[in-house]
Amino acid sequence: MVDSEAAPPEQPAHMAAQVPHADLPHVIVVGAGFGGLAAARRLGRLPVQVTLIDRHNYHTFTPLLYQVATAGLEPEEIAHPVRPILRDLRNVRFRVAEVSSVDLAARRVLTSDGELDYEYLVLAAGSASNFFGLHSIEAGALGLKDVDQALTVRNRILGCFEAAAWEADATRRHALLTFVVVGGGPTGVEFAGALRELIDHVLPHDFPGMDLSESRVILVEATDGLLAPFAPRLRNSALQTLRAKGVDVRLNTAVDRLDGEALYLKGGGQIEAATVMWAAGVRAADLAQAIAAPRGRSGRLLVEPTLQLPGHPEVFAIGDMAGAEENGAQLPMLAQVALQGAECAVANIARSLSGQPLLPFRYRNKGIMATIGRNAAVAQIGPFKFTGFLAWLIWLGLHIVTLIGFRNRVFVLINWMWNYFSYDRAVRLILGGANAADPPAPPHESP
Amino acid sequence: MVDSEAAPPEQPAHMAAQVPHADLPHVIVVGAGFGGLAAARRLGRLPVQVTLIDRHNYHTFTPLLYQVATAGLEPEEIAHPVRPILRDLRNVRFRVAEVSSVDLAARRVLTSDGELDYEYLVLAAGSASNFFGLHSIEAGALGLKDVDQALTVRNRILGCFEAAAWEADATRRHALLTFVVVGGGPTGVEFAGALRELIDHVLPHDFPGMDLSESRVILVEATDGLLAPFAPRLRNSALQTLRAKGVDVRLNTAVDRLDGEALYLKGGGQIEAATVMWAAGVRAADLAQAIAAPRGRSGRLLVEPTLQLPGHPEVFAIGDMAGAEENGAQLPMLAQVALQGAECAVANIARSLSGQPLLPFRYRNKGIMATIGRNAAVAQIGPFKFTGFLAWLIWLGLHIVTLIGFRNRVFVLINWMWNYFSYDRAVRLILGGANAADPPAPPHESP
Numbered sequence: 066m067v068d069s070e071a072a073p074p075e076q077p078a079h080m081a082a083q084v085p086h087a088d089l090p091h092v093i094v095v096g097a098g099f100g101g102l103a104a105a106r107r108l109g110r111l112p113v114q115v116t117l118i119d120r121h122n123y124h125t126f127t128p129l130l131y132q133v134a135t136a137g138l139e140p141e142e143i144a145h146p147v148r149p150i151l152r153d154l155r156n157v158r159f160r161v162a163e164v165s166s167v168d169l170a171a172r173r174v175l176t177s178d179g180e181l182d183y184e185y186l187v188l189a190a191g192s193a194s195n196f197f198g199l200h201s202i203e204a205g206a207l208g209l210k211d212v213d214q215a216l217t218v219r220n221r222i223l224g225c226f227e228a229a230a231w232e233a234d235a236t237r238r239h240a241l242l243t244f245v246v247v248g249g250g251p252t253g254v255e256f257a258g259a260l261r262e263l264i265d266h267v268l269p270h271d272f273p274g275m276d277l278s279e280s281r282v283i284l285v286e287a288t289d290g291l292l293a294p295f296a297p298r299l300r301n302s303a304l305q306t307l308r309a310k311g312v313d314v315r316l317n318t319a320v321d322r323l324d325g326e327a328l329y330l331k332g333g334g335q336i337e338a339a340t341v342m343w344a345a346g347v348r349a350a351d352l353a354q355a356i357a358a359p360r361g362r363s364g365r366l367l368v369e370p371t372l373q374l375p376g377h378p379e380v381f382a383i384g385d386m387a388g389a390e391e392n393g394a395q396l397p398m399l400a401q402v403a404l405q406g407a408e409c410a411v412a413n414i415a416r417s418l419s420g421q422p423l424l425p426f427r428y429r430n431k432g433i434m435a436t437i438g439r440n441a442a443v444a445q446i447g448p449f450k451f452t453g454f455l456a457w458l459i460w461l462g463l464h465i466v467t468l469i470g471f472r473n474r475v476f477v478l479i480n481w482m483w484n485y486f487s488y489d490r491a492v493r494l495i496l497g498g499a500n501a502a503d504p505p506a507p508p509h510e511s512p
Numbered sequence: 513m514v515d516s517e518a519a520p521p522e523q524p525a526h527m528a529a530q531v532p533h534a535d536l537p538h539v540i541v542v543g544a545g546f547g548g549l550a551a552a553r554r555l556g557r558l559p560v561q562v563t564l565i566d567r568h569n570y571h572t573f574t575p576l577l578y579q580v581a582t583a584g585l586e587p588e589e590i591a592h593p594v595r596p597i598l599r600d601l602r603n604v605r606f607r608v609a610e611v612s613s614v615d616l617a618a619r620r621v622l623t624s625d626g627e628l629d630y631e632y633l634v635l636a637a638g639s640a641s642n643f644f645g646l647h648s649i650e651a652g653a654l655g656l657k658d659v660d661q662a663l664t665v666r667n668r669i670l671g672c673f674e675a676a677a678w679e680a681d682a683t684r685r686h687a688l689l690t691f692v693v694v695g696g697g698p699t700g701v702e703f704a705g706a707l708r709e710l711i712d713h714v715l716p717h718d719f720p721g722m723d724l725s726e727s728r729v730i731l732v733e734a735t736d737g738l739l740a741p742f743a744p745r746l747r748n749s750a751l752q753t754l755r756a757k758g759v760d761v762r763l764n765t766a767v768d769r770l771d772g773e774a775l776y777l778k779g780g781g782q783i784e785a786a787t788v789m790w791a792a793g794v795r796a797a798d799l800a801q802a803i804a805a806p807r808g809r810s811g812r813l814l815v816e817p818t819l820q821l822p823g824h825p826e827v828f829a830i831g832d833m834a835g836a837e838e839n840g841a842q843l844p845m846l847a848q849v850a851l852q853g854a855e856c857a858v859a860n861i862a863r864s865l866s867g868q869p870l871l872p873f874r875y876r877n878k879g880i881m882a883t884i885g886r887n888a889a890v891a892q893i894g895p896f897k898f899t900g901f902l903a904w905l906i907w908l909g910l911h912i913v914t915l916i917g918f919r920n921r922v923f924v925l926i927n928w929m930w931n932y933f934s935y936d937r938a939v940r941l942i943l944g945g946a947n948a949a950d951p952p953a954p955p956h957e958s959p
Contacts, residue, residue, distance in 0.1 A: 122674060122942045141586050148718035158721065161674040161942070178678045227569060227608040231625045271595035274605065495569045495608070 089114045089156070090184040092414065093174050095164050095352065097124050097147050100384035100403030101189035107411040108187075109154030111418070116181060118174070120163045121211075122146055128400065128464065130209050131252060134218035135259040136267075144212050164190065166355040169377055185379050185414050188352070188366065189407070192385035192398055195346035195363060201322040202247075206343040209252055220495045221340050222260065226268060227495075230275060236337070242280035243338040245328055247320055248345030249286030250293065251435040254303060256342060257284045257312045258438030265311060282312050283336060287319040287345070292443065294397060294433060299443040302452040306437045320345075347398055349386045361388035362395055370425035372410050378417070381410035389426055401431055434460050536561045536603070537631040539861065540621050542611050542799065544571050544594050547831035547850030548636035554858040555634075556601030558865070563628060565621070567610045568658070569593055575847065575911065577656050578699060581665035582706040583714075589924045591659050611637065613802040616824055632826050632861050635799070635813065636854070639832035639845055642793035642810060648769040649694075653790040656699055665789060667942045669707065672786055673715060674942075677722060683784070689727035690785040692775055694767055695792030696733030697740065698882040701750060703789060704731045704759045705885030712758060729759050730783060734766040734792070739890065741844065741880055746890040749899040753884045767792075794845055796833045808835035809842055817872035819857050825864070828857035838875055848878055881907050 090113050094105045097119035105117040123144040132138040151157045162176035167186065174181045194210055196203040207221060208214045225241045232238040246257045261282045269277055284291075284307065290300050291307070291314070308314055319331040327335040349364040358374050359367045365388035367375060372389060374380040384403030388395045396402045409426040416423050432446030434456065442456035451459060537560045541552045544566035552564040570591040579585040598604045609623040614633065621628045641657055643650040654668060655661045672688045679685040693704045708729045716724055731738075731754065737747050738754070738761070755761055766778040774782040796811040805821050806814045812835035814822060819836060821827040831850030835842045843849045856873040863870050879893030881903065889903035898906060912924060 122670060139586060139588050146718070152717055152720070155720070158677075160678060161671075162678070178675070223569060224608075228625070230605075231607060231609070270599055271593070273599070273602070 090418065091116065091182065092185040092187065093118065093181055093183040094187040094189060095119075095167075095174065096189035096191055096350075096384075096386070097121070097159075098127070098189060098191045098384065098403065099400040100191075100407045101187065102147070102150065103404050103407035104187045104189060104383065104411055105151065105157055106154065107407060108414070109151070109157045111411070111415055113156065113185070113414070113418070115154075115157040116160060116183075117147065117151070117157060118160045118162055118164055118176060118181075119147065120161065122148070122159075122161050123212075124150065125212055126467075127210075130212070130215045131256040131259055133212065133215040134209055134222075134256060135263045136219055136223070137259060137263075140212045140216065164352055166352070167380075169357060169374070169380065172379065183379075185417075186381070187407075187410055187414075188356075188374075188380065188382040188386055189384050189403065190350040190352045190386050191403075192347040192363075193350050194343055195348035196343065197346060199320070199322065201324060202320065202328075202341070202343060205323040205325075206247070206341040208343055209256060210347075218342060222263070223495050225339050226272060226275075230272060239279060240327075240337040241339045242277075243336065243340070244280075244282050245336055245338045245341045246282065246284045247328075247341060247343050249284060249288070249291035249314070249316075250344060251433075253284055253286070253342075253344035254291055254307060255436050256344060257282050258307055258310055258436065258441075261311050262438045283338070284312050284314045285318045285320060285330075285336075286314070286316050289316050291316075292435060295435075295443060295445055296450055299445055299450055299452060303435065303437055303443050306441045306453075310438050310441075347385065349388075353386055363388070365395065371413055371423040372406060372426050373413070373423070381413065383407055383410050389428070391428055396428055399433070402428060405429065434463075436460050537865065538563065538629065539632040539634065540565065540628055540630040541634040541636060542566075542614075542621065543636035543638055543797075543831075543833075544568070544606075545574070545636060545638045545831065545850065546847040547638075547854045548634065549594070549597065550851050550854035551634045551636060551830065551858055552598065552604055553601065554854060555861070556598070556604045558858070558862055560603065560632070560861070560865070562601075562604040563607060563630075564594065564598070564604060565607045565609055565611055565623060565628075566594065567608065569595070569608050570659075571597065572659055573914075574657075577659070577662045578703040578706055580659065580662040581656055581669075581703060582710045583666055583670070584706060584710075585924060587659045587663065611799055613799070614827075616804060616821070616827065619826065630826075632864075633828070634854075634857055634861075635803075635827065635829040635833055636831050636850065637797040637799040637833050638850075639794040639810075640797050641790055642795035643790065644793060646767070646769065648771060649767065649775075649788070649790060652770040652772075653694070653788040655790055656703060657794075668787055669710075670942050673719060673722075677719060686726060687774075687784040688786045689724075690783065690787070691727075691729050692783055692785045692788045693729065693731045694775075694788060694790050696731060696735070696738040696761070696763075697791060698880075700731055700733070700789075700791035701738055701754060702883050703791060704729050705754055705757055705883065705888075708758050709885045730785070731759050731761045732765045732767060732777075732783075733761070733763050736763050738763075739882060742882075742890060742892055743897055746892055746897055746899060750882065750884055750890050753888045753900075757885050757888075794832065796835075800833055810835070812842065818860055818870040819853060819873050820860070820870070828860065830854055830857050836873055836875070843875055846880070849875060852876065881910070883907050 092108055092113045092115050094101045094117045097117055102124050105115055108115045123146045126143040129138060129143045133140055133143060147159050151159055162178040164174055164176050166175045172183055174183060194208045207218050209218060229238045229241040232241060244260060246253045264277060264280050291303050292300050304314060321329045321331045323341055327337045328341050329335045353360060353364050353366050361367050366382040366386060368382050368387045368389055369375060372381045372383055374382060383406030385398040405428055406426060413423040434442055434444035436442040436457060440454050440457055442460040444451040444456040444459050539555055539560045539562045541548045541564045544564055549571050552562055555562045570593045573590040576585060576590045580587055580590060594606050598606055609625040611621055611623050613622045619630050621630060641655045654665050656665060676685045676688040679688060691707060693700045711724060711727050738750050739747050751761060768776045768778045770788055774784045775788050776782045800807060800811050800813050808814050813829040813833060815829050815834045815836055816822060819828045819830055821829060830853030832845040852875055853873060860870040881889055881891035883889040883904060887901050887904055889907045891898040891903040891906050
């Protein structure tokens with residue numbers, strides 16, 4: 066082959082050039098979520114070389130994904146590229162790749178772009194939606210687990226309104242303007258509240274000729290109440306607030322299947338809706354199933370009290386992916402659990418390196434909270450319980466200070482102030498090509 | 513079919529509800545770019561009912577697409593949803609749809625979502641990349657004509673650096689880090705300059721172990737100079753500035769074909785590159801070819817001096833889509849031509865409504881400018897010619913004040929100030945799924 070270009074200069078193998086401390090033990094961290102990113106940053110202070118792997122080149126502030134889905138925030142306000150976060154840690158390198166499996170015996174991570182050997186491994190690949198075997202719903206419902214899914218949800222919502230503006234058939238239009246949220250946990254509650262406010266306060270300006278009163282947000286929950294982990298008073302407050310905002314909350318209602326026509330409920334009945342959002346369950350990421358290790362409930366990897374995999378003291382699993390237990394029950398899938406797990410796992414790697422005995426993981430519950438649209442939230446911090454506007458202010462402050470990156474904080478603050486005072490949303494772009502926002506084939510295709 | 517839901521309330525036909533002045537003449541505007549949006553806003557003051565149609569729900573400030581492609585700006589900073597722009601115009605409605613054709617005889621627009629009849633039609637669908645029959649390049653090169661393409665370019669650039677970080681083979685890595693820009697017009701020059709600065713000033717912080725000096729930005733131009741419409745002194749200044757910034761500018765170099773291995777040049781020679789960006793030609797949008805009307809150079813619709821289609825006085829064509837002439841030459845594809853064309857077309861519709869004679873289009877050249885990265889630009893405004901930092905300040909000010917939307921202006925200004933003083937870029941997210949940034953199959957698959 067003739068190459069008219071100057072030959073590239075000869076260089077040492079590139080991978081070696083990326084590892085300034087090639088003689089030190091190699092620690093691989095899988096996942097740049099709350100747990101994995103915290104682990105990589107802490108490992109940066111130890112005498113090890115670290116490789117952090119994620120399929121995205123950014124860390125996502127997942128608690129605010131619902132704001133992206135409801136056009137309140139833009140992706141870059143809740144996502145931050147990983148490389149600048151790790152810039153000052155000379156012994157940490159980052160790789161974008163999909164981790165497909167781990168060969169525990171060979172101590173090797175298998176990725177879409179090659180294999181890497183490790184001396185220590187921290188598994189922090191997070192979670193995925195759990196559809197509990199409801200295949201038709203898995204195929205037809207939207208999720209809210211990452212930025213791409215959040216943009217898909219936003220495109221669908223706005224696309225349904227655009228399509229409804231063309232639609233003369235009242236039944237079809239009704240289905241286009243019906244949004245069902247399955248699951249009454251924090252994600253479902255926060256998303257339903259924000260969507261109701263988008264429809265009530267923002268979209269009427271954009272669609273002045275449309276009767277938006279026929280648009281419905283229906284929250285379907287299988288048990289007898291919302292926000293299961295919260296105290297009864299807060300659960301009740303959330304239910305009342307959400308209903309007062311106009312969300313049609315249906316308790317004790319389980320779903321069965323979904324097709325182009327409707328969402329069918331267990332025990333009969335159906336809801337004609339072009340959009341079904343699934344927030345009813347999570348399970349450990351697929352990677353947990355690809356590893357030859359025992360798993361517990363929700364597919365989470367079983368771990369020793371020290372967060373090590375049984376029989377593999379060099380492998381730690383943290384966060385949503387691991388089933389760390391407290392008083393015989395799995396710890397919840399929360400950012401706090403992942404962050405504290407990272408702290409424990411890295412401390413134990415340091416102890417292992419220096420030959421000290423490892424310490425068991427102790428989770429300190431710093432509190433839980435959830436917003437219900439504008440001005441309202443529930444928060445439970447130790448013995449203290451807050452509702453309404455005060456809880457919302459607490460939620461707002463905590464989320465802004467914990468967002469990574471100063472510029473993100475400034476932009477998010479400007480956006481939220483704007484939304485609050487103007488009752489508007491910043492920008493409502495349908496991105497991703499001409500068909501990105503196409504709703505599924507409308508129900509009632511033939512009369 | 514059993515419907516357990518309350519039947520939707522009976523309503524008047526929805527389309528009618530969207531047209532508050534159904535007795536007035538119906539004007540359809542195709543395209544919400546500079547020309548179409550300006551036409552719709554001006555038509556909002558006439559005694560007509562207006563339907564504006566675009567395949568996106570947003571207007572794009574296309575002169576800054578290259579900034580999105582090089583991670584300097586985010587999509588929502590240069591794109592603005594159409595509906596809020598039209599909010600106060602009660603006789604203008606907006607529809608998201610792809611216009612596939614126009615039945616001139618029946619006075620009917622055919623779209624992906626139905627048909628609409630008109631009394632007047634303004635065609636402003638803009639332009640698309642012109643590959644001049646180079647099919648392999650059309651299939652393999654990236655474009656920069658809309659926000660989605662700009663995001664694809666950004667994903668590709670960042671993805672190539674992520675892939676290069678894994679790549680031990682020097683020849684493959686060299687190809688991953690080689691970016692070819694075809695075409696030395698304003699788009700090619702601005703993109704190449706911004707890309708070189710991204711690589712030289714921002715990415716070294718993200719890839720501390722990588723030798724970025726082997727990364728090349730090559731600008732290939734078939735003629736003997738850059739920026740053909742500018743005065744010789746400015747063209748020369750642009751060439752020198754771009755080369756001083758490190759762009760490898762190759763004049764008198766035409767391209768022939770592209771495969772997974774390389775970009776092959778006319779007359780022999782080739783460049784191994786994973787990324788080829790096409791900025792060498794534009795033509796009228798596909799819609800122009802779907803209309804039974806005569807076309808001129810670049811597929812642009814021929815128009816009378818009044819901007820009417822020959823034989824169809826009720827149809828006006830403006831902007832990139834129309835070949836309005838001045839002194840026997842087609843007017844350039846510039847935002848100014850589209851904006852002034854909209855003004856003329858709407859004035860002529862008003863004259864037609866009141867039975868007055870129509871006026872011919874007179875283009876007033878307000879000047880042209882192009883940036884060459886940070887701190888440098890060329891600008892030609894009437895008899896005045898500017899280069900360097902002064903031209904760049906003029907460019908900056910003009911682009912900020914003409915961006916639609918107050919908030920966009922504030923955010924863009926913050927972003928630019930940040931970039932200027934920190935030599936950093938805001939956010940470098942690879943969005944759009946795990947494979948969004950995958951470069952094409954690397955060249956030299958077998959040694």
